[in-house]
Amino acid sequence: MGRSALVLGGGMVGVSTAWHLQQRGYDVVLVDRREPGQETSYGNAGLIQREAVEPYAFPHDLLKLAQVALRRGNDVNYRFSDLLAVAPRLVEYWWNSGPKRYGTISHGFEALIRHSLSEHDRMISASGAGDLVSHEGWTQLFRTEKGFDEGTARARHFAREFGVENRILDSATLSRAEPALIRPMTGAIYWPSPYSVKDPGALVQRYADLFIAGGGRVVHGDAKTLANLAHGWTVETSDGPVSAEQAVIALGPWASDLTGAMGYRFPLFVKRGYHRHFKWDGHLNAPMIDTDAGVALLPMERGLRVTTGAEFAQRDAPPSWKQMIGSEHLAREMLDIGEAVEATPWIGSRPCVADMLPIIGEAPAHTGLWFHFGHAHQGFTLGPATGRLCAEMMAGEAPYIDPMPYRPTRFRFDRRAFPV
Numbered sequence: 077m078g079r080s081a082l083v084l085g086g087g088m089v090g091v092s093t094a095w096h097l098q099q100r101g102y103d104v105v106l107v108d109r110r111e112p113g114q115e116t117s118y119g120n121a122g123l124i125q126r127e128a129v130e131p132y133a134f135p136h137d138l139l140k141l142a143q144v145a146l147r148r149g150n151d152v153n154y155r156f157s158d159l160l161a162v163a164p165r166l167v168e169y170w171w172n173s174g175p176k177r178y179g180t181i182s183h184g185f186e187a188l189i190r191h192s193l194s195e196h197d198r199m200i201s202a203s204g205a206g207d208l209v210s211h212e213g214w215t216q217l218f219r220t221e222k223g224f225d226e227g228t229a230r231a232r233h234f235a236r237e238f239g240v241e242n243r244i245l246d247s248a249t250l251s252r253a254e255p256a257l258i259r260p261m262t263g264a265i266y267w268p269s270p271y272s273v274k275d276p277g278a279l280v281q282r283y284a285d286l287f288i289a290g291g292g293r294v295v296h297g298d299a300k301t302l303a304n305l306a307h308g309w310t311v312e313t314s315d316g317p318v319s320a321e322q323a324v325i326a327l328g329p330w331a332s333d334l335t336g337a338m339g340y341r342f343p344l345f346v347k348r349g350y351h352r353h354f355k356w357d358g359h360l361n362a363p364m365i366d367t368d369a370g371v372a373l374l375p376m377e378r379g380l381r382v383t384t385g386a387e388f389a390q391r392d393a394p395p396s397w398k399q400m401i402g403s404e405h406l407a408r409e410m411l412d413i414g415e416a417v418e419a420t421p422w423i424g425s426r427p428c429v430a431d432m433l434p435i436i437g438e439a440p441a442h443t444g445l446w447f448h449f450g451h452a453h454q455g456f457t458l459g460p461a462t463g464r465l466c467a468e469m470m471a472g473e474a475p476y477i478d479p480m481p482y483r484p485t486r487f488r489f490d491r492r493a494f495p496v
């Protein structure tokens with residue numbers, strides 16, 4: 077076999093990896109059980125978040141911790157019956173969010189985020205997807221003085237340290253800038269550099285079309301049938317078995333189904349999220365998020381998409397509509413929205429790693445198998461940037477970003493657990 081690869085998972089991460097491998101002369105087959113961009117990469121807030129130079133930390137502030145534990149806020153919720161199952165991961169997440177470790181982790185995260193726009197630009201331009209993308213940034217809203225003060229301090233730090241542009245708006249300036257906003261806010265931060273996408277799933281599909289136009293194949297199949305050959309990998313698909321020299325696991329929140337069965341014990345967990353579209357014929361100059369309250373207002377193709385914050389629960393547990401109901405209530409306070417477009421809200425899972433960095437690199441106990449998952453809150457943003465990094469490493473090129481912070485072997489790895 078020549079230079080060939082199977083990419084398992086057709087979300088933003090898998091499709092971007094497939095395209096970057098193809099750019100390096102690989103013969104690539106993308107395998108998904110559905111069409112590309114139908115899962116987490118469909119249901120997100122559609123922001124390409126250049127401003128997200130730090131990952132979401134677990135709160136260390138005692139007041140916030142108490143609020144989370146008592147389920148008082150709408151931004152974070154947890155499923156009580158799943159608490160024992162998710163607790164070990166949450167403890168690791170909390171530990172990694174301590175100031176010293178978080179500083180080092182953020183350094184690794186920023187190294188990826190800084191390439192997010194330029195790497196999307198390449199793919200947007202090559203796929204002709206400019207019609208799906210706006211360059212108007214987004215506005216972060218604050219209801220309380222405390223939240224606004226902390227937010228502005230953080231924004232100034234981001235501008236100083238990372239050159240991330242922002243504008244601080246007082247209540248009156250915000251009202252003038254966004255006349256559709258009914259509820260007065262304490263203040264806001266406007267981030268001009270991020271992009272917003274009016275149909276996130278459609279952008280992934282455009283990138284997949286680009287890959288197909290370049291000679292790539294997209295086939296339906298179950299990644300769990302992946303098997304090791306003497307010199308490569310094979311997977312069962314609707315076109316029969318497909319084999320290649322290398323394989324990439326880019327299954328987002330489902331990566332653990334495969335890595336766990338192969339014997340890897342990564343500290344993976346999910347933060348679930350919900351969205352629902354509402355009829356609305358108003359206008360916002362930029363999407364809005366109130367992170368403290370846990371609601372995002374995103375003008376999209378299907379209507380105004382309202383998304384929620386994070387829910388700690390097992391991936392496949394039944395949905396709880398509490399946060400979606402809360403976010404809809406908040407959205408109605410803020411904008412004059414109409415009825416819901418869908419009968420039932422969408423639910424999905426952010427694929428998280430306890431140290432807040434994606435896992436990118438070759439599997440330590442399986443030659444030719446590559447890991448590429450765990451992008452948490454920013455996988456839609458980071459897919460093209462980490463797709464390039466993963467493809468460069470697979471092709472044996474010098475990586476354009478130092479891959480050390482994302483290496484799979486940063487987690488305890490017991491070689492004796494693997495058959496030779």
Ligand SMILES: Cc1cc2nc3c(=O)[nH]c(=O)nc-3n(C[C@H](O)[C@H](O)[C@H](O)COP(=O)(O)OP(=O)(O)OC[C@H]3O[C@@H](n4cnc5c(N)ncnc54)[C@H](O)[C@@H]3O)c2cc1C
Nearest residue numbers: 087088089109116117120121123299328349454455456457
């Ligand atoms: C409410 C919400 C809002 C968000 N907002 C943003 C945002 O604004 N910006 C941002 O950057 N990120 C955002 N995110 C995070 C982002 O959506 C994810 O990080 C990203 O979509 C992960 O992409 P992925 O390709 O890794 O996973 P996915 O998009 O989930 O792709 C995984 C693929 O694997 C396939 N698959 C799974 N199991 C199998 C199997 N056994 N066989 C074959 N195929 C399989 C699935 O069908 C799927 O297509 C948000 C997430 C949520 C939930």
